[in-house]
Amino acid sequence: MTSNLTGEAHRPGRIEVVCGSMFSGKTEELIRRMRRAQFAKQRVEIFKPAIDTRYSEEDVVSHDQTHIPSTPLNSSASILLLAEGIDVVGIDEAQFFDMGLVDVCNELAYRGVRVIVAGLDMDFKGVPFGPMPALCAIADEVTKVHAICVRCGNLAYISHRKVANDRRVLLGETAEYEPLCRDCYQKALAESAKE
Numbered sequence: 001m002t003s004n005l006t007g008e009a010h011r012p013g014r015i016e017v018v019c020g021s022m023f024s025g026k027t028e029e030l031i032r033r034m035r036r037a038q039f040a041k042q043r044v045e046i047f048k049p050a051i052d053t054r055y056s057e058e059d060v061v062s063h064d065q066t067h068i069p070s071t072p073l074n075s076s077a078s079i080l081l082l083a084e085g086i087d088v089v090g091i092d093e094a095q096f097f098d099m100g101l102v103d104v105c106n107e108l109a110y111r112g113v114r115v116i117v118a119g120l121d122m123d124f125k126g127v128p129f130g131p132m133p134a135l136c137a138i139a140d141e142v143t144k145v146h147a148i149c150v151r152c153g154n155l156a157y158i159s160h161r162k163v164a165n166d167r168r169v170l171l172g173e174t175a176e177y178e179p180l181c182r183d184c185y186q187k188a189l190a191e192s193a194k195e
Helices: 026-039 077-082 101-110 132-138 182-194
Strands: 014-020 044-049 071-073 088-091 114-120 141-145 158-161 177-180
Touching (some): 014 101, 026 044, 026 114, 026 141, 044 077, 071 077, 088 101, 177 182
Parallel strands (some): 088 114
Antiparallel strands (some): 158 177
């Protein structure tokens, strides 16, 4: 917090984006930052898309089962209403929200709210995913985290889909996806083309 010329307290708002492939620790990092804000006695609220019910209908849960209570939503516009009086807003699986999320995050930051957004930056085909590219562009800080390629041990580049399904949104875990580096991803595509 800083003080302006009249001595009033002012919180500088900001947008922090944590992005990367599946199994890279995005949600763990979001939970870590949110818990630190709670420890600092800040008012926090966490949101996630209602379609993400993999581990819990309500909590945000990482792959290692770390969890924190959240509010599932169908629309990013609801965040503005529910974040009134909040110091820190967390948003998980941001790639599944509508494009309005970009304006919502900007509005919150202009109100003095710290916004922490976590999500996949690319889909399983390597295409930038949902509002994530625009959020990265307007963010004050972008942290790209990496999983480890399950085939060679290098830093993973993409969440490779192992099952035959071309839908862009397919909720899944290790049975459906594996983190691969760029080279192993190209090899996996070549293997799939031969089948």
